[in-house]
Amino acid sequence: MIRPLVLIAPIIAGIVSLTTPARASTSDTEVADCLYAAAAVHHVPATLLYAILGVEGGRLGAVSQNTNGSVDIGPMQVNDLWLPQLMMHWSASREAAFLALRDSVCANFEAGAWILSKGFAETGDYWDAVARYHSHSGVEKARYLQRILERFEAMERARRASPTTIASR
Numbered sequence: 729m730i731r732p733l734v735l736i737a738p739i740i741a742g743i744v745s746l747t748t749p750a751r752a753s754t755s756d757t758e759v760a761d762c763l764y765a766a767a768a769v770h771h772v773p774a775t776l777l778y779a780i781l782g783v784e785g786g787r788l789g790a791v792s793q794n795t796n797g798s799v800d801i802g803p804m805q806v807n808d809l810w811l812p813q814l815m816m817h818w819s820a821s822r823e824a825a826f827l828a829l830r831d832s833v834c835a836n837f838e839a840g841a842w843i844l845s846k847g848f849a850e851t852g853d854y855w856d857a858v859a860r861y862h863s864h865s866g867v868e869k870a871r872y873l874q875r876i877l878e879r880f881e882a883m884e885r886a887r888r889a890s891p892t893t894i895a896s897r
Contacts, residue, residue, distance in 0.1 A: 754788055754833045762834035766841035772848065776858055777841055779879040780804060783872070788833055801829040804840030814839055 767774035784805035786792065792800045799808045806829050814825045828835035847857030858876050859869035
């Protein structure tokens with residue numbers, strides 16, 4: 729009976745987050761719990777989400793302007809071009825989806841995991857899906873994938889130094 733609860737909890741958290749204002753801080757435990765729940769729901773490796781999170785470098789409440797006029801939102805830096813699809817995915821208004829991405833770590837991770845799972849469904853390859861998380865352009869995909877691989881190397885060094893890191897959970 730625990731498995732269905734694990735799958736439903738992130739959905740409930742996402743729904744609640746659409747109506748809950750941002751908090752000043754998010755605990756490391758909540759961040760880890762949300763990341764692992766999002767990975768489980770969308771059947772993507774948590775280590776890939778963690779690597780994307782590390783490379784993207786976003787933070788809760790942040791909106792970053794891109795040179796092409798789009799914006800990246802929250803910890804996973806989800807591009808606002810995904811908003812129409814996320815509105816349908818969450819059955820939410822554009823404003824509610826935007827606020828959830830910006831202000832809820834769980835909603836932001838769920839969106840990132842969902843985007844990654846869509847990329848995997850399209851390509852059948854996690855590395856290509858990770859590269860597509862950032863861009864569909866060949867050159868940009870290659871640069872991003874190199875940054876992800878460097879992040880993985882850093883995560884592996886940290887794991888060897890301390891077996892209780894989030895990446896080894």
